[in-house]
Amino acid sequence: MLIITDATDYTADLIVADLQARGVGVTRLDPGSGPVHLAATLARGRWRNGLGDEHRAVDLGEVVSVLWRWPTPAPGHPSIERPARRAWAAREDAAGIFGVLKALPVLWINHPDLAAAANSKPGQLVTATECGLNVPDTIVTTSGEAVRAWACGRDVLFKAFHAQGADDDAMVTASRVDPDELPDELGAASLFQEIVSGVPVRLTMVGTQPFAVTITGTADLDWRPVQHRLTFARIDVPPDVLRAVHRFMLRYRLEYGAFDFIATDDAWTFLEINPTGMYGFVEIRSGLRITAAICDRLCEAMQSPVSSDAGVGR
Amino acid sequence: MAPYGLTHQVYLDPAYTAPIPGIVYDPQRQLSTVGGNPLVEQPDLMRQFTVTWGTTDRDNKTDNGG
Incomplete structure (x- = not known):
């Protein structure tokens, strides 16, 4: 292994x-x-x-x-x-x-070429929709004027394609924005989405096994910079959402994925997936046995080796 | 000119980004250790240093061709 x-x-x-x-x-x-x-x-x-x-x-x-x-x-x-x-x-x-x-x-968790394909945010949103998941209204544009015309008074956020900042140990957070304050020229392709109200959920998928937690403790749109304040609680994934996530995983041929959703009592809205995302912080705080599931999956290959056509990128 | 997106850049808490004092990768055990003991056996440190960030050193390293 x-x-x-x-x-x-x-x-x-x-x-x-x-x-x-x-x-x-x-x-x-x-x-x-x-x-x-x-x-x-x-x-x-x-x-x-x-x-x-x-x-x-x-x-x-x-x-x-x-x-x-x-x-x-x-x-x-x-x-x-x-x-x-x-x-x-x-x-x-x-x-x-x-x-x-x-x-x-061999069995890959995940094959890097497949992870790279799944890592495209514009592509994820299309695939999520095709698989039956709700997604926020989204615009990708280089124009502040285009955002203003699209937003039409709605609450919107900006989200970077890569959260790595321009400086070391810096990240670009998902943030609420006022479209009227945007410059006409944004200087780079920029993604804006309608803000969906609800509780943030991190769903970690290992094969077909879901490990989901709600994330509370901050009113910030982006909880990543304030993880010391957060509380994680296990939550069940609605069957229709889980079926759609399974279809999503199959579409990209993924064995693992860290999904972000916004959940309400009525619906879950897909935000994004990180096919190589961290999960340790979820396991340590929630007790969900994600490590064991990954190791189980890796070890399954010892009993049932993958056939030769499983390799990609050859 | 600065790209608009960088107006949302924040600097991360050093408590999460600074190297763990005394951490050493043990290539024989294939694990990191602190004080000679595996990091995985020290829950408080694991809690602090297994967070998720949107940086190439934490979450998206494969974005740069690894």
Whole structure:
């Protein structure tokens, strides 16, 4: 069993510890964090033999499942001094090392190419609608005037496509906005949505298993910067919503997803999914056994190996 | 000119973004440790440092090609 993530992914520690407690062989690698050793050969239609770092190696032919979380992007060999040459090497590493990994015909949680496809917010909203989920009215525009014309007096919010800010340790929050105060030129494609009233819900899906909590404790639209104030409570997912989420997961061929909803007694509204989103904070505060579910799924592959056509991106 | 979206940039609480004092990744155990003990066995620290942020170091690293 292979886990591809960096050393600061503390949530992954939960998974590693669980697998170790089960007596399951697990190899945790971060190919972009330092020199790796790769000697993969193509035999019988599959990449085999060694990938490793200075501490451990794995025989790619023996891997039955991969948990892909937050690997460090390939930086290029540290001994290459000239930036352009190192950048070239980094691109070759990304194509070669990650390319070999991504071609493994195994169970993926999640395959990075599938996660990348699912990570598009505009695409998510279309897919969510097609799968039967409610979504907020949304505009993506470079024009403040277009937002004013679309908003028509409604309460609206701005949400960044990538919450990473321009500065370290900064994030761009989802925020209520007054369209009348927007500049005519927004300087970048910007997403605005009608604000939907209700309780925020984080639904973590592992395969077909739902793990849902309400998030209370703040009146802020974006609860992420104020997590020390939050309370998490388990909530059941309405059957129609769960069926729609299952369809969504199948559409993107995902094994895992962190969904955000706004819930009322009458309806749940889909906001977004993060196919590689964190879940440790939900498990620790709610007691929901998400780690165990992920490990169960990874271990299922040992009993029922995935067929060779499961690999993507080849 | 600054893109409008960055007017909503906030700086995160250092309690969540600063490195955990004394944390060391143990490559043999494949786990992080604090004071020689696995982080996963220290619930208070896990509670503090397994939050979700919208940063490339926390939630969206795969956005940059990893």
